[in-house]
Amino acid sequence: MRAMTTAEGETERQNCRINILGPITAGVGDDLVEVRGQRRQAVLVALALAAGQTVTRERLLASVWGEDCPPTATTSLRVLISQLRKVVGEELLETAENGYRLAVTPAEVDALVFRQLADHGREMLHQRRYPAAYETLQSTMELWHEPQWPDHGALWEESSSLANTKEEVELLLAEARLLAEGLPPDIATLEELTQRYPYRERAWELLMTALYWAGRQAEALGAFQRAKTVLREELGLDPGPSLVDVETAILNQDPRLDPPSPATVNLPRYATEFIGRHDQVAELTDLAVHRRLVTVVGLGGAGKTRLAVEAAGAAAEDFPDGVVCVELGPVADADLVPRQIGQAVGTVAETVDGIVTHLGSARMLIVLDNAEHLAAAVAETANALITECPNLTVLVTSRTPLQLQAEVVWPIPLLAVPENDTxxxxxxxxxxxxxxxxxxxxxxxxxxxxxxxxxxxxxxxxxxxxxxxxxxxxxxxxxxxxxxxxxxxxxxxxxxxxxxxxxxxxxxxxVALNWTTEALTTAQRALLRRLAVFQGAFDLRGVESVCLVSPVTESNLVDCLDGLAKSSLMQVDRESDRCWYRLLTPVHGMAQQMLEKSGEAPMARTRHREAMRSLVQDAGDGSHQAEAPQLFARVDAYANDVRAVLDQAGCEDPAAAAEMCVQLRQYWTSRRSHHEVLRRIESLLEHRGAISDELLASLYETASWFHLDNGSGVSSVKEAALKCLQLRERIGDAAGVATAKLLLGAGVSHGGDHERAYCLFNEAQSTLEHLGHDSGMLRAGINAGIAAQKLGRLDDADTHLQVALSAAHRTGARALEALVLERRSYLAAERDDAAAADALVRAAHQIRVELNDPLELSRSYWSLGISALVSKDPTTATRNMLESMRLAQEHRLTDAWWIPGLIELAAVLMMDQGSLLAATRLLGAAESLRSRSGLGPNQQTVPGLDEARRSLEETLGADTFGSELSLGAAQTGPVALRRAQEGFAHVSV
CATH class of the missing domain: 1.10.8 (Helicase, Ruva Protein; domain 3)
Structure with a gap:
């Protein structure tokens, strides 16, 4: 047997087959090997029949040698086991403490599958599911082949047991065929069975019954006489009571012996075609056949009745005593429920006890349609019926469940809608x-x-x-x-x-939805209308924040949510270990109308607005902490709600909207939402008179940052930073002034004036150190370090970054700690200390893996790629570069400032593999992207890039080099990344 290895490295065993009926074989799929040698066969059979259970050595010895076990048998057994392992595989034949174990399941051993199917068929026949029993027993007999294993010792009992089971299956199959609707009596087969098994009275009973049904009463009585002769002459026994009872019934033409009449199927008929939902019909049909009480719940107009009727019709052959539908919609009085059911099943009884007496053990399916307005009475009646009538199944359609322990609630899905417009x-x-x-x-x-x-x-x-x-x-x-x-x-x-x-x-x-809501409790209706304030999905925390006002309380909230879900008014999506809820579009519209009519709309909207502001504040406060990805993911889930609150606040409360924009800065950065935030800030600045100077300064700071990160141009960055600086100088905010200088310095640096930028960063760092402002010192140290590096002052750069690293440790800002480590790795690379550079960049990457922020991870793989290139490991460099590109494209990060550097890394690696023209085009694309984004020179990129450019120009010639650069310059960032990936399609990541 062979094993497969999964992507995680775990071994996954392929399904195997052990055939011990007929020729003894073992293998995987159709790749079967015949096991030869009686002793090897005996060992395999004994192990296979135990299927995963340990078989003792004593049992195996008895299976091989019986009572004549030689002194060398134990040694011989070990040899046999060793030989079998070569056939079935080392991993399947295990040595246990006192024996051996074949690690297979019963489903992998044909003899055990045979027995299991025989049990299923017998049970179906007992349940009077004749067509299903006939099909199952046919499948059982298809597995049968006469065992060819040694029948001495311990295996004799197993062989005899299987032979008895086979005889029983033949008789059961004959009985199922006789009783299954639409199958004529197979008298020839029954005659043959009495010849082969003359002592099995059931074979004679079936033959007599078939002859009687065929109108051959005299022959049926003659068969009884033949049976009596065989039993008396050969066994000295009289026919048993059951066989005598069949003779008596034939003589008296007892109606009990009549053929089963076709099941009565009394279901509604429809003039319109049933569309689609084949999988749903199959699933509901299976539930109706195998469960006792199933309730189809869903919105009004969702198709519950039609689907239930289709499933009931499909299941009819499993209910020989009939399938009926009871329409409860017109019934207004709960006391009339039993009477309505009684009429449908053919009795004048008007009580549950009377119906139970009438049905008895009948195998029938009753569909109770539109039960929601009579839920309590229907629940009581249905529970009594399935308790007292062992073969009865009840299928209910209702807008709410019956709330019974035996009930299987099946929410009806709505129809599948197209994912696109093709x-x-x-x-x-x-x-x-x-x-x-x-x-x-x-x-x-x-x-x-x-x-x-x-x-x-x-x-x-x-x-x-x-x-x-x-x-x-x-x-x-x-x-x-x-x-x-x-x-x-x-x-x-x-x-x-x-x-x-x-x-x-x-x-x-x-009207249909209102009909559904009428079945809800007061608290459930209140919850439903309040949920209308959500624009998309919401979770339990959101519901608690907005909706916990009487009559919705902490004690009944879960029951209310459960009621809405089971009524299909609310959809539940499970994501890992959390539930997210949403109202379907038609329900959302109805809930909004309910909210307006209730007078609760102002309260609900106020609570919703406060919940969204709290959500945004949490995201802002934790934006540099380890929990940032979870906080940002929560904002993602409520994105439409946050936008709605921002839109409203922009008109009614600009100060609140400005505060939210400032708090969302890091979230919007990670989601590359630059254009949205800049548009919102521009709109808010038209109402600057309604915004305090402190908040206005923060708004300009946010605008400056997004202009910087978006590459909107140096002038836009500096303009917003200067306005921020002026406001903070006016209000005397020293820390704020330092922060504004950091942004102004970044704008100046992007314009190429690194000396002035370094001065601004230095001033800011001094101020922040004096104030003991750790988070400010962290950012100032990073910026001062980068500027010093660009000026070639590597020792100064490292000093600034060391200060930043200490501040990062004190504040717990893990994302910025990773950035500091990354910048220090660049310094080490410039000092030709490849080992230190590699260690630093890996430490940074480990932090980013823990934080799991796609933007930071993508940039981290870029840094790993540069480090590997410096270490002269182009294969690893290429793999890291491709992973960076994948993340950038998957998460729409192609406008990030470091994307040109990523494309330049691809160009150098492509040059190394000899693709000179493609490498030149990538250099052109990177240069053009820097220019279009307003980024100045000396941005972080691949060490030795200038030498690579000169080498390309010398090799290709100035004209070709310039032409290829121009072709590359026409490419956008996403196109350049795709071209780079295509150039490395042969590399497996």
């Missing part, structure tokens, strides 16, 4: 197929094409795949275009149905 994707969507089917009933010739695919897909997505909503919308195709329908849905336009045969509760989506 015709091909729409053709795969059940939601679109329903739209088309309904549209074609009102607009002859309506079909899907390139022109209407997008609006139809849009309409289905706006309705979240809600079947009733889709039907009502598509019914308007007689008067409106698909684009008009989508536009009305987007603006909240209602769609109503006018068909006379449409139930009142399905006249519109709003």
């Amino acid at each position: 015709v091909e994707e729409c053709q795969r969507s059940d939601a679109v197929q329903l739209f088309l089917a309904r549209a074609q009933t009102v607009a002859s010739g309506f079909h899907l094409d390139q022109d209407n695919a997008a609006p139809i897909a849009d309409a289905c997505r706006l309705l979240a795949g809600h079947p009733l909503g889709i039907e009502l919308a598509a019914a308007r195709c007689g008067a409106l275009s698909s684009s008009d329908i989508a536009k009305r849905l987007r603006t909240g336009g209602a769609m109503e149905g006018a068909e006379h045969d449409r139930p009142e509760r399905h006249r519109s989506v709003d």
Whole structure:
């Protein structure tokens, strides 16, 4: 046997097969090897029959030699085990303390599968699931081959047991065929069975019954006489009570012996076609067959009844006593529930006890449709029925569960909507197929094409795949275009149905949803309407922040959430160990209307606004801590809500909006949201009179930072930094002045004046050291160190970075600690200390791996690539570079300031592998990106880049070199990264 190795390095065993019925073989898949030699066969059979359990040496010796065990048997057994290991594999045949173990499952041994299928078939026959039993028992017999193993010693009992099971299966199969609806009596096979097994009275009973059903009563009685003769003459026994009972029934033409009548299937019929949902029908059918009580829950108009009816029809052959549907919608009085069920199952009984007496052990499926308004009475009745009637199954449709222990709650999914607007994707969507089917009933010739695919897909997505909503919308195709329908849905336009045969509760989506909410408790309705303030997904913490106002309390909140989820009013998405909730589009619209009517809208919106501001503040406070990724991920989840609060505050409370923008600085940086934040700041600055000087200075600081990080140009960086500086000088904020000088210095540095930049950074660091401002000292030290390095003052640079590193340790700013280590690695590289450079860059990378910030990780792999190149390890350098590129593209970081340096690293590596033209084009792309972003010279890049440029120009010639540079300069960052990756497609990462 062979094993596979997973990506994580763990060994994963392939499924094997051990066949001991017929020729004895073992192997993986179809790669089977015949096991020869009676003794080896006996050992393998004994181990296989134990399937994963230890077989003692004594048992194995008895299986091989029986009672005539020679003195050398123990030694011979070890030899046999060794030989078998070469066949089945070392990893499967294990040595245990007192024996051996074959590490296989029963499903991998044909004889054990045979027994298991026989048990399943017997149970199905006992449950009167005749067609299913017939199919299962047929599959069982297909596995049978006469055992060819030695039948002495301990294996004789096993062989005899299997032979008995095989005889029983043959009889069970004959019985299942006889009883299965639609299969005529196979009298010839039954005659043959009585010849082969003349002492098995069940074979004679089946033959007599089949002859009687075929109208051959005299022959049936003659078969009884033959059986009696065989039993008396050969065994000296009289026929048993069961066989005599069959004879008596034939003589009396007892109705008990009549063939089973076809099951009564009394289910609603529909004039319209059932669209899609094949997997859902199969899943619900399987539940109906194997579970006793299943409740289909979901929104009004989600298709619960139609789906339940389809599943019940598909399951009908497993219920020989019938399938019936009980419509509870018109029933207003809970006391009438038993009476309604009684009428459906064919009894005048009006009590549960009367129905139980009537049904007895009948194997029947009862569908109780539209039970939500009678939930308590239906729950009591259903529980009593499945408790007292052992073979009864109840399938319920309801907008809320019955809350019973035996109940399987099955929330009905809405229809799958298209992921994009292509015709091909729409053709795969059940939601679109329903739209088309309904549209074609009102607009002859309506079909899907390139022109209407997008609006139809849009309409289905706006309705979240809600079947009733889709039907009502598509019914308007007689008067409106698909684009008009989508536009009305987007603006909240209602769609109503006018068909006379449409139930009142399905006249519109709003009516259907209101019908659903009527089944909710007061607290559940309050929670639902308050959740309308969320623009997207929300978690438990968000719900607690916004909705915990009476009648929603801490004690009933979980029950309320559970009720909304089980009613399918709220969708639950599980992400790792957390749950996120969302209201489907139609439900969200209804909940908003409920909120407005309730008078709670101002309260709910205020609490929502406060929750979002608290979320943003947490993200700002923890932006440089280890928990930053988790905090930022939470902001991601609430992105639409945060934007909505920002939009509202921008109009009503500019100061609050400004504060949020400042707090979101690091989050927006990591998400590359530069254009959004600069647009918001520009809008807020139009209301600067409503913003305090302190906050206004922070807003200019934030703007300066984003201009800097976005490469908006040196002038924009300096302009915002100067305004920040002036405001902070006016209010006497010394630490703030130093921070503004840091930004101004960065702008000056990007303009190429590193001497002046270094002075500004030095001034800022001195001020911040005097104030004991650790976080400021950290940033000042980093900037001063970078500037000193650009000026060639490596010792000064290292001194500044050491100060920054100490500040990073004191503040716990791990991301900035990694940056300091990275910068120190560049200094070590310039000093030709490759070992120190490599150690520093790896220490920085380890921190970034722990923080798991894609932006920092991408840059870290770039640094690792540079370090590997300096260490003359181009293979490792290439792998790190490609990983950096992958992260940059996957997380849309292609505008980061260091992307030109990453492309330059690719150019040098490409040059080393001889791709000179491609390398030159990458250099052109990097140079152009620096120029377009407003970045000045002396940005961090690959050591020895100037020498590489000169070498390329000399080798290619000035004209070719210049031409290729120009071609590269036309490339955008994403295109240049793709070209670089294509050049290293042969490298496995």
